[in-house]
Amino acid sequence: MFQVRIHGRGGQGVVTAAEMLSLAAFFEGKYAQAFPSFGSERTGAPVVAFCRISDREIRLREPIMEPNAVIIQDCTVIDSANAFHGLVEKGFILVNSNHDINHGLKNVSLKCISATEIALEHIGKPIPNAVLLGSFAGLTGILKIESVIEAIKTKFSGAIGEKNIAAARVAYDRTLEVG
Amino acid sequence: MLRQLEGSHAIARSVALCRPRVVCAYPISPQTHILEGLEELIRSGKLQNCEYLNVESEMGALSVAIGAEAAGVRSYTATSSQGLLYMIEAVYNASGLELPIVMTLGNRALGSPINIWNDHSDAMSVRDSGWVMFFAETNQEAADLHILAFMVAEKMRCPVIVNVDGFILTHAYDRVDIPSQEAVDEFLPPYAPNISLDVDSPMAVGTMVPPEYFMEVRCLAHRKHEDSLALIERAGSTFEEKFGRNSGGLLRGYSLQNADTIVVAMGSVAGTIKDVVDELNHEGGKFGELTIVCYRPFPREALRNSLKNSKRIIVVEKSLAVGVGGILSQEIELAMKGCNVEIISVIAGLGGRNITKSTLKEHFSKKNHEKMTFLDLRNDIIADQYRPICSAAVKAEKTCPIQP
Numbered sequence: 240m241f242q243v244r245i246h247g248r249g250g251q252g253v254v255t256a257a258e259m260l261s262l263a264a265f266f267e268g269k270y271a272q273a274f275p276s277f278g279s280e281r282t283g284a285p286v287v288a289f290c291r292i293s294d295r296e297i298r299l300r301e302p303i304m305e306p307n308a309v310i311i312q313d314c315t316v317i318d319s320a321n322a323f324h325g326l327v328e329k330g331f332i333l334v335n336s337n338h339d340i341n342h343g344l345k346n347v348s349l350k351c352i353s354a355t356e357i358a359l360e361h362i363g364k365p366i367p368n369a370v371l372l373g374s375f376a377g378l379t380g381i382l383k384i385e386s387v388i389e390a391i392k393t394k395f396s397g398a399i400g401e402k403n404i405a406a407a408r409v410a411y412d413r414t415l416e417v418g
Numbered sequence: 419m420l421r422q423l424e425g426s427h428a429i430a431r432s433v434a435l436c437r438p439r440v441v442c443a444y445p446i447s448p449q450t451h452i453l454e455g456l457e458e459l460i461r462s463g464k465l466q467n468c469e470y471l472n473v474e475s476e477m478g479a480l481s482v483a484i485g486a487e488a489a490g491v492r493s494y495t496a497t498s499s500q501g502l503l504y505m506i507e508a509v510y511n512a513s514g515l516e517l518p519i520v521m522t523l524g525n526r527a528l529g530s531p532i533n534i535w536n537d538h539s540d541a542m543s544v545r546d547s548g549w550v551m552f553f554a555e556t557n558q559e560a561a562d563l564h565i566l567a568f569m570v571a572e573k574m575r576c577p578v579i580v581n582v583d584g585f586i587l588t589h590a591y592d593r594v595d596i597p598s599q600e601a602v603d604e605f606l607p608p609y610a611p612n613i614s615l616d617v618d619s620p621m622a623v624g625t626m627v628p629p630e631y632f633m634e635v636r637c638l639a640h641r642k643h644e645d646s647l648a649l650i651e652r653a654g655s656t657f658e659e660k661f662g663r664n665s666g667g668l669l670r671g672y673s674l675q676n677a678d679t680i681v682v683a684m685g686s687v688a689g690t691i692k693d694v695v696d697e698l699n700h701e702g703g704k705f706g707e708l709t710i711v712c713y714r715p716f717p718r719e720a721l722r723n724s725l726k727n728s729k730r731i732i733v734v735e736k737s738l739a740v741g742v743g744g745i746l747s748q749e750i751e752l753a754m755k756g757c758n759v760e761i762i763s764v765i766a767g768l769g770g771r772n773i774t775k776s777t778l779k780e781h782f783s784k785k786n787h788e789k790m791t792f793l794d795l796r797n798d799i800i801a802d803q804y805r806p807i808c809s810a811a812v813k814a815e816k817t818c819p820i821q822p
Binding site: 257258261262265266270271272273274275297298299300301302304 | 421422424585586589590591592593686687689690692693772773774775
């Protein structure tokens with residue numbers, strides 16, 4: 240089972256990101272379970288969402304405490320949310336940031352990408368979720384970019400979907416380039 | 419068709435396949451997405467011949483459903499928590515009038531203190547109201563149980579609540595197989611109402627019943643519930659034959675053979691418990707799990723049969739009767755009367771407290787158990803806030819502390 244925890248703030252599409260991850264996994268024939276942390280649903284408040292991906296039926300209903308990957312949509316929640324807590328060895332950290340961050344962990348794969356800038360450029364709104372999912376596909380190799388695109392399409396139809404897809408592709412390519 | 423859906427939207431699609439003619443509810447978390455889903459299906463024309471009514475309250479919502487059913491059409495509503503409390507008078511009316519309404523309860527704690535998160539306190543507040551009550555473990559079951567609920571409700575002439583854990587299921591994206599309209603139509607025949615108000619042939623529904631008849635009305639309702647256990651079990655097997663899934667029935671056992679300890683639960687926590695049971699058995703334990711799918715009518719005999727060969731029963735329950743203790747564990751104690759089995763109550767997950775695999779495993783592994791435990795209780799807060807009333811001091815008081 241591969242477990243992903245997404246941290247961010249209300250309005251950044253954190254919950255939608257987890258849902259799209261589960262959709263992408265579903266399109267690959269996997270079982271997936273996405274759920275929010277059920278906190279206060281206010282714009283700007285810290286939000287956590289989770290996604291489990293597995294080849295078998297997922298029965299577990301606890302929050303994800305030992306993630307294989309952590310996605311940070313907003314750097315300002317890292318400390319207060321203790322965002323890297325429980326990350327497994329050889330885990331992945333994906334951060335929406337234009338500069339490196341200090342996570343103090345050994346043996347993790349870190350990728351920082353300026354997702355908000357990419358989102359502003361391609362979507363015209365500072366919503367980095369789809370961008371980060373593109374990067375996630377490149378960083379982890381857990382999901383194909385095509386599945387992520389299919390998931391974005393399912394959630395966002397028409398022009399807004401196309402813009403998000405373009406942004407996700409840019410992030411995917413950029414993630415692979417750097418290696 | 420297999421889909422990856424939010425639990426609430428899976429329920430909305432499933433309800434729509436049952437072709438309700440009236441849908442009426444008042445928004446309250448965590449139930450709201452179900453209604454939004456149904457509204458969208460009606461607006462887009464996917465659910466036809468259905469009227470969606472906006473009302474001023476939950477009391478109004480269930481009253482509309484009662485009126486619609488009395489007029490002879492299939493009706494649906496949904497609520498949670500305080501919303502259920504606000505409609506309680508209508509809850510008793512619906513069952514007393516034998517109107518087969520189906521209602522989703524997105525399970526949530528009751529205030530005060532106000533809390534929007536999941537537990538089963540709301541369900542327990544109507545456990546004696548005469549409604550049939552199902553509990554869903556997964557979103558697949560949540561979807562399927564609604565189809566079963568309409569069938570059982572209309573065969574029994576009794577309203578049904580489908581309990582779905584708030585947020586944990588209602589807001590979770592999961593894989594759900596939504597059946598075809600043809601398959602649901604074959605399983606669930608068109609509604610043939612018992613009564614149907616008609617202006618051309620006037621009659622009264624819900625008139626006063628005097629002492630000469632009231633006891634009989636109640637006795638008949640009780641007998642109907644008891645008799646319906648077989649009906650509900652059969653409906654579950656018919657569903658399984660038709661759709662290839664065991665989503666209904668009374669109980670569902672897991673790893674029960676040779677189990678010394680059986681953990682009993684209702685709702686989504688059963689999934690986590692099964693994972694714990696697997697781990698414990700892998701380490702040489704003898705554990706099993708029993709999910710109660712149908713809580714009302716209470717499947718006493720079936721429970722007794724499933725549990726009688728165990729040595730220990732651990733009841734994990736998401737509600738508490740203050741001043742009494744666990745509700746489900748006491749009902750199971752009555753069901754097991756005369757059997758030599760230890761029954762332990764674990765109060766867990768109140769107000770959305772996370773129920774984790776690790777604490778469940780630790781608790782199940784214990785050799786000696788307290789009769790009742792609050793799982794993952796923050797003992798520092800209890801130690802700080804608990805002010806015992808010293809019974810010796812009360813007895814020693816010579817004068818009555820309250821003057822007449």
